[in-house]
Amino acid sequence: MVVEYVALFKKKEDQYIVSFPDIPDPTTEGESLESAKLNAIECLKFSLSSEKKLPKSSEMDTLEGKYHQYILSLIQVEL
Structure with missing residues (x-):
């Protein structure tokens, strides 16, 4: 089964921090950003x-206004 969730990416100093609302x-x-996305998948x-x-x-469109200071991306994983 493949599922997808919105990930929030925020640049902080020399890193991208990723969370899931x-x-x-x-x-x-x-x-x-690329390595943060790979880490987000795992x-x-x-x-x-x-x-x-x-x-x-x-x-995603319901979160864009609330998290406008983040980069939003859909992350898919197979469970």
């Missing part, structure tokens, strides 16, 4: 692998 605990980072997959019921995924 629909999943409160997992965060990751990367030195570049982080999301690991976080969801132990969930019995998956959290509802928000639509």
Whole structure:
């Protein structure tokens, strides 16, 4: 099963910090946006692998106004 969630990327000094608004605990980072996205895939997959019921995924357009200071990207993982 393939699922996708919105990831929030924020540049902080020399890193991109990644979080997921629909999943409160997992965060990751990367030195570049590309490495942060790769780390986000692994982080999301690991976080969801132990969930019995998956959290509802928000639509990106509903989050854009609230998180305008972030780079938003859809992250897909296969569980």
